[in-house]
Amino acid sequence: QIQLAEAGGGSVRSGGSLRLSCAASVYRQPTRYPTYCVAWFRQAPGKEREGVASIDSDDQTTYSDSVKGRFTVSQDKAASTLYLQMNNLSPEDTAKYYCAADPGHCVDPIQEGRTDDYGYWGQGTQVTVSS
Numbered sequence: 001q002i003q004l005a006e007a008g009g010g011s012v013r014s015g016g017s018l019r020l021s022c023a024a025s026v027y028r029q030p031t032r033y034p035t036y037c038v039a040w041f042r043q044a045p046g047k048e049r050e051g052v053a054s055i056d057s058d059d060q061t062t063y064s065d066s067v068k069g070r071f072t073v074s075q076d077k078a079a080s081t082l083y084l085q086m087n088n089l090s091p092e093d094t095a096k097y098y099c100a101a102d103p104g105h106c107v108d109p110i111q112e113g114r115t116d117d118y119g120y121w122g123q124g125t126q127v128t129v130s131s
Helices: none
Strands: 004-007 010-013 020-024 037-042 049-054 059-061 071-076 081-086 095-103 125-130
Touching: 004 095, 020 037, 020 095, 020 125, 037 071, 037 081, 049 071, 049 081, 059 071
Parallel strands: 010 125
Antiparallel strands: 004 020, 020 081, 037 049, 037 095, 049 059, 071 081, 095 125
């Protein structure tokens, strides 16, 4: 069982920045989970959940085209935390952001948005960007 808990959402003006964090128990179980994939997804009202960024146990990252160059995914294994640094935010980034995890290396690039690649999900944190 992998527990995930997001934090850091809020409201920001267009062009601003936010950093999301996700406390992930997968980091505290290196023997049980020697390899893993952790990711950020987002879901806006009335839209499907879409992949944003992923990172695996070897620090390999993938990004969706919509956030490439603006968002950075990182992980602090010692702090058991996944991060998403979001810069140059726009109203189109408004959504509820979720972290997700699954044992093993990432199967598909996050651009494909395969939610079924991930068996564990957090509750989400809201990000609202105003113009």
